[in-house]
Every structure is written in structure tokens, then in C-alpha cells.
Amino acid sequence: MFDKISHVDDVDGLLKKKNFGVDDFSPVVSKRRQYFVLSRKRWIIGLSGSDAPKTSKMDAGMGLLLYFHKFSVSSGSSGLILRQLTSCLSKSLCSAQIPQPVLKKKDVGTVNMVGEFVDRRRVTVQGGKGGDGCVAFTKLWANEFAGPDGGDGGNGGHVMFKASFDVKSLALLTPTIKGHPGENGGGSNCHGKNGEHLVVDVPLGTMFKDDETGEVIADLMSPEASVFIAARGGSGGRGNKFFATPGNQSPEIAEFGAEGETIKYIVEMATIAQFGLVGYPNAGKSTLLRAITRARPKVASYPFTTLRPHVGMVFYDDLEQIAVADIPGVIEDAHRNRGLGIQFLRHIQRCVCLLYVIDLSTSNPTPFEILETLKEEIRHYDATMLNRPSMIVANKLDLPEAKANFQDFKSSVGDSMPIIPVSAKFGFNLKDLLIELRKIYDTKQAKEKTVAVEKYEPVRTQQQRKQWRRPPPSTQTQS
Ligand SMILES: Nc1nc2c(ncn2[C@@H]2O[C@H](COP(=O)(O)OP(=O)(O)OP(=O)(O)O)[C@@H](O)[C@H]2O)c(=O)[nH]1
Ligand SMILES: [Mg+2]
Numbered sequence: 001m002f003d004k005i006s007h008v009d010d011v012d013g014l015l016k017k018k019n020f021g022v023d024d025f026s027p028v029v030s031k032r033r034q035y036f037v038l039s040r041k042r043w044i045i046g047l048s049g050s051d052a053p054k055t056s057k058m059d060a061g062m063g064l065l066l067y068f069h070k071f072s073v074s075s076g077s078s079g080l081i082l083r084q085l086t087s088c089l090s091k092s093l094c095s096a097q098i099p100q101p102v103l104k105k106k107d108v109g110t111v112n113m114v115g116e117f118v119d120r121r122r123v124t125v126q127g128g129k130g131g132d133g134c135v136a137f138t139k140l141w142a143n144e145f146a147g148p149d150g151g152d153g154g155n156g157g158h159v160m161f162k163a164s165f166d167v168k169s170l171a172l173l174t175p176t177i178k179g180h181p182g183e184n185g186g187g188s189n190c191h192g193k194n195g196e197h198l199v200v201d202v203p204l205g206t207m208f209k210d211d212e213t214g215e216v217i218a219d220l221m222s223p224e225a226s227v228f229i230a231a232r233g234g235s236g237g238r239g240n241k242f243f244a245t246p247g248n249q250s251p252e253i254a255e256f257g258a259e260g261e262t263i264k265y266i267v268e269m270a271t272i273a274q275f276g277l278v279g280y281p282n283a284g285k286s287t288l289l290r291a292i293t294r295a296r297p298k299v300a301s302y303p304f305t306t307l308r309p310h311v312g313m314v315f316y317d318d319l320e321q322i323a324v325a326d327i328p329g330v331i332e333d334a335h336r337n338r339g340l341g342i343q344f345l346r347h348i349q350r351c352v353c354l355l356y357v358i359d360l361s362t363s364n365p366t367p368f369e370i371l372e373t374l375k376e377e378i379r380h381y382d383a384t385m386l387n388r389p390s391m392i393v394a395n396k397l398d399l400p401e402a403k404a405n406f407q408d409f410k411s412s413v414g415d416s417m418p419i420i421p422v423s424a425k426f427g428f429n430l431k432d433l434l435i436e437l438r439k440i441y442d443t444k445q446a447k448e449k450t451v452a453v454e455k456y457e458p459v460r461t462q463q464q465r466k467q468w469r470r471p472p473p474s475t476q477t478q479s
Pocket of ligand 1: 285
């Protein structure tokens with residue numbers, strides 16, 4: 001069909017030399033390559049993927065543009081032709097194919113996060129000290145007894161903690177956090193400025209426990225109820241003007257500002273995710289999280305690869321998102337501090353559902369023994385977690401040993417828990433797993449909605465209000 005196919009290097013020169021006009025070009029779009037045909041000479045300027053600059057985010061039009069820019073064609077007739085070509089190409093592309101949605105996938109970062117991860121800290125929080133009151137007297141000409149005018153000190157600032165999506169660990173919390181002090185009062189009735197409240201950002205899901213009793217004092221679970229006043233500032237001292245009485249017109253006393261509250265807390269961060277992966281080391285938890293979400297926990301064939309929790313989001317096409325948390329491996333006697341201990345279970349304590357990731361290819365211990373051990377360790381941490389919905393993700397089904405063990409494992413588990421066999425590494429059956437997750441999530445959401453409706457109390461009618469104000473005599477005597 002064409003006389004010659006060539007990749008032209010000097011496009012600018014070619015266009016000038018041959019004196020081509022805009023009409024000489026007609027775009028041809030083939031399935032695999034985009035060409036421009038110089039119709040008079042039937043030459044093809046190569047605009048294929050291989051010739052175009054290697055830019056990952058490039059579409060066809062951009063590729064053309066960049067390609068010509070490479071040869072610095074930007075002005076004059078060639079510039080005009082270039083613009084024409086671009087619009088021709090985009091038009092022809094649109095007419096040739098059905099418009100497709102642009103499913104842009106963001107590049108996943110390859111850099112491993114190496115920052116320090118801290119999920120528990122003991123902090124002493126101290127409210128700001130109040131400013132001192134002032135002892136001062138008005139100085140007026142020829143008026144020796146003009147009276148006291150010492151101003152009050154400003155109040156010290158509170159220390160507050162605020163849950164924030166932007167903070168991911170407690171690494172930046174210092175052992176002592178002090179609020180801003182109030183300013184001292186001054187002469188001429190000048191009151192000191194109040195200290196500003198100090199707001200410290202902490203990750204969403206941070207708990208504040210009493211240092212001595214371990215009682216939970218605040219739980220910053222949701223961004224709506226997310227501010228906790230941890231220590232109040234001291235009030236400012238009053239100046240000597242305040243103490244003036246008819247009996248003592250020139251008091252020489254003022255108050256010191258009060259010290260702010262000093263309280264010790266244990267601050268614990270608990271990841272908020274709907275599903276938590278729990279399993280032995282090397283079971284494939286991180287591989288599974290990588291396969292179903294964009295999270296990038298490290299995967300390797302040695303135990304305890306994961307040292308901190310990772311959370312990934314599973315996206316559904318109705319725009320729903322479900323968070324899945326991967327935690328370090330749990331082993332037998334982890335509650336006796338073997339391995340990395342069981343403290344990491346805190347991160348899956350609030351999960352709607354636990355996913356036991358079991359490596360089916362092992363035979364010593366058997367997959368069923370592993371499951372029992374995991375349950376035992378969870379029982380040691382918080383027995384109520386075992387009452388939640390749970391599911392077994394039987395992993396590594398691509399291995400022959402796993403296939404052999406599967407039936408035995410299934411019969412041992414019976415109907416006590418649903419089992420989903422998968423291969424996280426090769427993506428086998430992951431779709432079924434995600435559909436199951438969604439079903440559990442939806443059931444939970446529906447339940448929560450029902451509870452919310454039951455809790456809702458309708459506005460009392462006038463009649464009910466009257467009854468409430470004047471309870472019947474029998475009720476009064478009982479109470
Ligand atoms: N054949 C096969 N190998 C898998 C599969 N899933 C994970 N692996 C391998 O198992 C090893 C451990 O995987 P990880 O995802 O790091 O396991 P983990 O449970 O996160 O381990 P820890 O972080 O140490 O608790 C890696 O070498 C993976 O390639 C699978 O489905 N099939
Ligand atoms: Mg891991």
C-alpha cells in the first residue's frame with residue numbers, strides 16, 4: 001500500500017524541503033501503531049510506541065507531541081502542521097474506537113518506609129502555667145494615693161490531642177509535653193495574655209490510658225469526636241487591684257498563677273481496619289495484602305519479615321473501601337513474649353472480622369494445629385475477639401503439599417468457620433475472597449444501622465412530656 005516506510009529523523013527539514021502543506025497529511029490508525037501518511041509521497045512518519053519517547057503516562061496525542069518536540073518543531077508552518085496533526089490524530093482516534101474509561105493506576109512507590117514506627121508511648125502532659133498577677137500602683141501627678149492597678153495574669157493553655165489522618169505513628173510524641181504559659185499581669189491594669197492551647201496531632205484510633213490503673217480515658221476513634229483535653233492549663237493569678245477593699249485601699253498582694261495539671265498517660269495507637277490478617281510467620285499475610293491492596297509490606301521467605309502493622313484498602317466498584325491490616329506473625333507462646341509477642345494484636349482488636357491466614361503446605365505443625373495455636377494466643381490477649389466473625393484463608397494452594405493437606409484440614413475445621421483456599425502469590429481465588437469479605441462487611445453495616453435506629457428516641461409528644469414532668473404518685477413513693 002505504501003511506497004516507503006521510514007522513520008524520519010529531521011522532520012522539520014523534511015517538511016520545509018518538500019514544501020508539504022496541512023492537506024498532505026492524513027492520519028491512519030492501526031490497532032498496534034499510529035502512523036501519519038504523507039499522502040503525496042506516501043511516506044510514513046513513525047509514531048509507534050517504540051519510537052515515541054518512553055514516558056509511562058503518555059497517551060497517543062501526547063506521544064505525537066513529544067515526538068515532534070524531540071526534533072524541536074515548534075514554530076512556523078511546521079508548527080502549524082504539528083498542531084493540525086495532533087488534532088487530526090485525536091479526532092481519528094476518537095472516531096475509530098469506542099471511548100474507554102481512563103483507568104489510571106497510580107504508580108506504586110518502590111521505596112520502603114524506613115521511618116521509626118512507634119505505637120506505644122508513655123507521656124507526661126503538663127498544662128501551661130497561669131501568669132502571675134501584678135502588684136502595681138497608679139502614678140499620677142499630685143495624687144499619691146491613686147490606687148492599685150496591678151493586672152491579672154493570663155490563663156495557661158491546655159494540652160489537647162487531636163486525631164489526624166496525616167499522622168501514622170507516635171514517633172513524634174516527646175516524653176513530656178508542656179502547654180504554653182499565660183503571660184504575667186502588668187501595671188496600669190494590663191491583664192496578661194492567655195497561653196495558646198497546644199494541639200498535638202496523633203493517629204486516628206489512639207487511646208489514652210491512665211498510667212497507674214490502665215483505665216482507658218479517651219479513645220480517639222472517629223475524626224468527629226477527635227479532640228481530647230489531656231491537661232488543663234492553670235488559671236492566671238489576680239493582680240493587686242482585685243484585692244482592694246474599703247478597709248485596704250492599697251493592697252500589696254497579688255496571686256501567683258496556678259500550675260497546670262500534670263498527668264501521665266500511656267498512649268497507644270491501634271490501627272483501624274475492618275479486617276485483620278493473623279497467622280504464623282511466613283504464612284503469606286503480607287503477600288496477600290500486596291495482592292488485594294496497594295499496600296507494600298515487605299515479603300520474604302524468612303520469619304518475622306513484617307515488624308509493624310500495614311494497612312491496605314480494598315476498592316469495590318461501588319466506591320466502597322474496606323481496610324485490611326497485616327500484622328507481624330504470631331507464634332506459639334507469643335503471650336509469653338516469644339517471637340514479637342502478642343501486643344501487635346492490638347492493631348486488629350477493633351476489626352470487624354479476623355482472617356486466619358494458614359500456610360497449607362506445612363505438616364509440622366499441621367494447619368489445624370496452627371489454627372488452634374492462633375486462637376489460643378488470641379484468647380490470651382482478648383477472649384472477646386474470638387466471638388467475632390472470622391474466616392480461614394488457606395494459603396499456598398499452588399503447592400502440591402498444600403493440595404494434599406487441604407481435605408484433611410477442611411474436615412478438621414468442619415462447619416465452625418468458612419474456609420477460602422487461595423494462592424496469594426499467584427492470585428488464585430482472590431476474587432472470591434474479596435466477595436466474601438464484602439458480604440461480611442455489608443452484614444455488619446446493616447446490623448449497625450439497625451442498632452442505630454433502635455437507639456434513636458423519637459421526640460417526646462406534649463403529652464409524654466407532661467407525664468415525664470409529673471410522674472404518678474406511685475412511682476414517686478417507690479423511688
Ligand atoms: N508458593 C507460594 N508461596 C507463597 C504464597 N504466599 C506467600 N508465599 C511465600 O511465602 C513467603 C512468606 O511470605 P510473606 O508474605 O512474607 O509471609 P508473612 O506471613 O507476611 O510473614 P511474616 O511477615 O514473617 O509474618 C514468601 O517467600 C512468599 O513468596 C503462595 O500463595 N504460594
Ligand atoms: Mg509479613
